[in-house]
Amino acid sequence: MRQLEGGPGARPVATHPALSGLLQLQTGGTYATDAASLLGLLLAGPSAGGAWCGVVGTARLGLEALASAGVRLDRCVLVPDPKESWLEVTAALTDVLGVVAVAPPANGVGERDASRLAARLRDRGAVLLTLGAWPRAEARLRLAETEWIGLGRGHGHLQARRVTVQVHRGTAPARSRRLWFPDLDQQIRPAAERRAEVSRHLRSVG
């Protein structure tokens, strides 16, 4: 059934290793997320594989964070303020770029526009990532249980964080994974599950 939805030509697209086994991007798919850092993580996979990326509709993405997640900025095109023609611009970019990230405007996107764009994505073999809600997205990603490391009460600075990335597909129960996002060396990698981590701490104390 999923193969039918993805269309006959759905091919896997390079995905960040931290997400392997949790999510595999496929051409023609739409992936929605609500956190800018997750958008960067999704962009990083194809970008590191040499794909051209486009970012439409937001001037807020931290470029340094994108670069450190692994996005190649020299192969990125940004249209920060497309005004009312954001859908047209997104469609034009999906024609030529492998991956397009879009932040839809506050009033959202219509069902009809979304399904027309989805048909175009399947036709061109592109991937659409959205920062914000999107109707009938292939998968929705969100961050939960964020835990920052390095900051105290009046001392230290942010150094690393542990999060749980949750992937929702349709109405199925969410799949999730604990990630260092990033770890102390600014790398993004899977973290041990919380329980295992706690027990290790206990062992080290005992």
Added chain:
Amino acid sequence: MPRILVLWAPDWPIVAGSEGVRAGAPVAVLAGGQVLACSQAARVEGVRRGMRRRDAQSRCPELVLREHRPDADARAFEEVLVAIEQVAPGVAPLRPGLCALHVPSRFYGGEVEAGAVLAEHLVRLGVWDVRLGVADDLFTAQQAARQASAQDSLVVPPGGSPAFLRELPVDVLDTGQGGDPELVSLLRRMGLRTLGAFAALSAADVHTRFGTHGALLHRLAGGAGTQPVSRRRVPPELTAALALEPPLDRVDQIAFSLRTTAERLVADLAVRGAVCTTVRIEIDADGQTVALRRWMHPRWFAAPDLLDRVRWQLQAAVIGAPVDAVRFVPEVIEPVGDHAEDLWGGGIDERVERGIARVQGIVGHEAVVQARVQGGRSGRDRHLLVPWGDQPVAARAAEQPWPGVIPPPAPATVFEQPQEAWVVGAEGLPVGVTGRGLVTGEPSRFRPVPDAGWLPVASWAGPWPVDERWWDVASARRIARFQVVGVDGSAWLMIVEDGRWHTEARYD
């Protein structure tokens, strides 16, 4: 053998570098902290070539100092070369401020007359101080030009070079092309003080003692130089222009009319094996240039690209009257070989580029940008956005240390404008930062953005004071940065400036 005319504009770095300076003001051009050239007014005050900056300023406090820009000198001299070519073709530029050509004496009825025509032509261009020398060989003509008075020419009669050079001091071999200060110093110590005395030595002896270069200078000193004038070819006229008669006011009509002009320009360049990477487009209305802009291309301009640029320029400019002429002036032309695709394909994928050009057609040239990370202290300062296809402007080096920069991880969301925020302590009083960089109370609740609710603070750090650009009143900033994490796990980068809190970025 054709006679040679040398045209010398003294103190050319001063002429080229003193735009915007009051006429007659003392000006000096510095290279490496030393005076390279100075104007007559400065020379009167005692400023000399080779002087240090501080010495020059102490002699003449009102001295206007300019850094030496060799490129600008050459560019300014290019105008002079073009002007000379209108009078006589085949100019050989020797260095900025000095050029040579064969005297067009037959056409103008004599060498003095030809010199007068040239001088008059250059004075009309605004180059007041030109000196001309005419002689059988290049070296003698240069020396003659140095002896001529302003706007005048000194003619050494045919065969008169040895006589003219005889009384000159050997120091003239010191400067200019092929100059040899060591040889000059040695000759002086040997008691040979004039070129005549040097020339009187036997050529074989000079060659034995001073080598090939010495022998060459010996021949020059004897007036027997045979250095040819390598004349440059007049650069081809590539500007493509179209006069619109009757004038048009609709963008699509203008672009359609220009199609053949643009195609002809690209074809003209292709015949010469060249492509244009930077073009200036000038649009005239009512006989005046109303819109002028330089466009750069990530690869090179094809005819449709040129038409796109005209379209964008017309849409961006407010032109009251119908357009009656459009000119394409190619500014940077490069050999097509430099831009050929390598064996495995290269540069920017052509398909990608066409697609992006289409997006630029929808939202405008400036709205499509390419991003880079540059040096700076906070998120927004570290972003460098350049319109797609333009050359990146000078970026601040990101590798250099930026004291006060927030260590990684970098925030994933950086607001275009800092958002208004509120931070209060346990008693509900706003938290501030004292002049000594201390926080007035421990933050306990905060509101990071106007459309968020109040949130208890889980952890925080700061203040990290930054006193940026205090030497410049307009851009000086005195701020303190904080990192604040709420109990829900959201992390924020906040600043305090003049007692007011703002949120710069979010770690989400």
